[in-house]
Amino acid sequence: MPKITFIGAGSTVFVKNVLGDVMTTPALQGFELALFDIDPERLRDSERLLNSIKAMLGSTCVVKVYTDRKEALRGAKYVINAIQVGGYDPCTITDFEVPKKYGLRQTIADTLGIGGIFRNLRTIPVMLDFAKDMQEVCPDALFLNYTNPMAVLTNVMNTVGGIKTVGLCHSVQVCVADLFKSLAMDAAGVEAKIAGINHMAWLLEVKKDGIDLYPEIKRRAAKKQKEKHHDMVRFELMLRFGYYVTESSEHNAEYHPYFIKKSYPELIEKYNIPLDEYPRRCINQINRWKEMREKLFASESIEHQRSKEYASYILEAMETNIPYKIGGNVMNTGLITNLPKEACVEVPCLVDRSGITPTYVGDLPPQLAALNRTNINTQLLTIEAAITGKKEHIYHAAMLDPHTSAELSLDDIAALCDDLIEAHGDWLPKFK
DSSP, X not given: OOEEEEETTTOHHHHHHHHHHHHHXXXXXXXXXXXXXXXXXXXXXXXXHHHHHHHHHTOOOEEEEESSHHHHHTTOSEEEEOOOXXXXXXXXXXXXXXXXXXXXXXXXXXXXXXXXXXXXXXXXXHHHHHHHHHHHHOTTXXXXXXXXXXXXXXXXXXXXXXXXXXXXXXXXXXHHHHHHHHTTOOOTTOEEEEEEETTEEXXXXXXXXXXXXXXXXXXXXXXXXXXXXXXXXXXXXXXXXXXXXXXXXXHHTTTSSSSXXXXXXXXXXHTTOOTTHHHHHHHHHHHHHHHHHHHHTSSSOOOOOOOSOHHHHHHHXXXXXXXXXXXXXEEOSSSBTTSOTTSEEEEEEEEETXXXXXXXXXXXXXXXXXXXXXXXXXXXXXXXXXXHXXXXXXXXXXXXXXXXXXXXXXXXXXXXXXXXXXXXXXXXXXXX
8 A cells, every 4th residue: 555654743734634635636545644743642633633534535545643753654655744843832932032132033933044043953853864764664755845944954855865855835826826816916817937945936927818917016016015014025025126025024024134123123113024923823823723623523524625735736646647837845956047056946846757847947037046045045054054063054054144144243143043052952963
């Protein structure tokens, strides 16, 4: 029986979407759905939920729970990853509260910035443990990574772990629909081309019937900037740099040095920036889970309609050899010619039985490549720190981070890194 292994299967709602999708897909029947998580209660919730969906759909997939990770991986054809190392308490709290002592504020802190650096440093060793297990028991499996920081973790799994990996993010899928809805424009029949890096990919082309829609988009965006709305940072970036970016304004506020500034506190109000947004989301999600859990299990018959998550469509394309197009995070094998070859990039990819085939993009507009490189610098130095175990590269990554370096002195950046290393304790490996 072919096997799909889900690591981090305690993420019950996400498991419902991804593996529920698998059970709705005719070409994916008869698979074993292997669940693994370090939280046994959440794991049982996911098992119960999936078996309810299976019964409702009449799926021939088999749901199986594992307490041994290597056994969960053994013989897998596909591995889906959705872990979060350290969780909200203590690690996310640490990522936000320690920098605040230095006056460094963040919004999400799961991709770049000082929070993103330390999220990477505690997650990379765990991911490389996965890679080691996979090399032993399922070396040819395709690894579908949903965990942030997406670019760095996907990069590490491919280059250091030696595992075929594609990173999957929602931001490309919803970019055009969200933009057009926000501007009261009709997205039907729109053709788009998107490429860059994760959370900072660019809407390079947006057309309908061969007509460039950017002039009208920018006209409406400029008008909308005169009032408060949730996407002011992205609109400002588009009006200044010429192109719309895929990920949300709360994310992009901390990927650039322009928006969160102690010396210009009025910018927070001007651009409607939600500081400490991710901790609020974590608390709300924890509080909502009990209510959601009761609703999910109120009936033994749980319906499921296929979601827009890429995973089941990728697996379907590989099983049927019917091509499917995704926006995927892959290594830059000459795909975007003015970004470093060491970087992980987000580009259109075709999927069929041969696997994930990324498409050639060429040069990005120079200003967009320059913005991407500011983030790639920190990504690559974070990888260097994790792989060499040298503390100096943590400092380098932080000193080159756009937001951190715009706010703090070199001495304060080094001191902040030391404080974060101490505060994380055993969540981090030892650095020399």
